[in-house]
Amino acid sequence: MFKKIGAVTLYIIIGYLLYIYGDQLIACLNTYARDYLLLTMIVATLLSLFPIIPYPIIGGIVGAAFGPALGAFVIWVGSSAASIIMFIVVRFSFQDWGNAVLRNYKPLEKVTVLFERNAFFAIFLSRLIPVIPSIIVNIYSALSRVSFINYAIASSLGKMPSMMLFAVVGNTLITNPRDLILIFLLYAGFVVIVFGCFKLWKKRVLQINES
Template sequence: MRKGLVLLSYLLIALFMYLYGESLLNWIRQGGTDYMLVTAMLATFFALFPIIPYPIIGGILGAAYGPISGSLVIWLGSSLASVLMFAFVRYGYQDWGKKWLYKYDRLSKITKMFEQNAFMTIFLTRLIPVIPSIIINIYSALSRVSFIRYTIASSLGKIPAMILFATVGNSIVNNPNDLLFLTIFYGIFLLVVYYAFKLFNHFTLINKGKGGSH
């Protein structure tokens, strides 16, 4: 019953966004930005059900609100969406997920390693916008990662990407020449994140090896 209700709720909201998503986006474009809290709620639904790619939503809101307010609105929407997805999966399907995650030896080891370093892993993967958000949401929810730890790490990790989306949207409308500098800057930022993640994994493996040698 619980699993069925969770799935039904998710599907009903998904159907609503499928039917009315374009209309809601047009409403935002035509003056809906006067209602920031409502727009943030709609941004949450757009992030939860990406019938329109979220970077496009972020760009539109960045152009409408400016880089600062736009970043705040799309960050709130994206963060709340990830928390809702986590809650859906955790409440409805974690018992199934645990059986699957710990059924195979190799996957079980990866999951335990993830759980031991959950905060940094979630935080760092959120910094890279090309990693599908839904994978991080579902995997974290099926594991034993706590709700608080996930929420903080995920929300903090989303900040740079959301600032990027809003700033790009604002630059397209007001300063197109800034896009080249933004691309270079964020490319450098992603390289730093990538090497930081590799370094983090390296030290994690070393510490694990030391722990196993005692």
């Protein structure tokens, strides 16, 4: 009980501080990002862990500061580190309670079992679909019996395309805004393909639930 209360309290306190000083933090990031690579990665991690500011904005700022390649790497490290940190906190603080909830409802239990059997693909795919909130994937994975290694690798790999997009957009706005249309068309095509794969996986889940 104490570790649950402690984890929630710490999260609220840090989130509140970032909410109060978020504007100043963004201003500093916008001004000094180019000069402090490691510090920028830490800030990107915090702002991904506590999403008080939409992460695409962070990606755009970093991409404009470092260029598309290094900028994408910086925000990918930040986003991946944040998801792993949240997974660890939830796994060690709430898994006993959360796992019991997942197993108490038969339909949810079937979905969870299927998710665990196909954990790598499910997590990787969910990261590629922008409409699925990252925090839900983090928490659900941590409450289930998915291994840490599977989660960390699948989650980090799945984040690459969207982080590259954020950084490229930020850089393109500065260098050649006309290329934005081509970038969005390519990414939209990529998302459509991924969404088709997701629909097939969802259909399989429904078939299992009906059996």
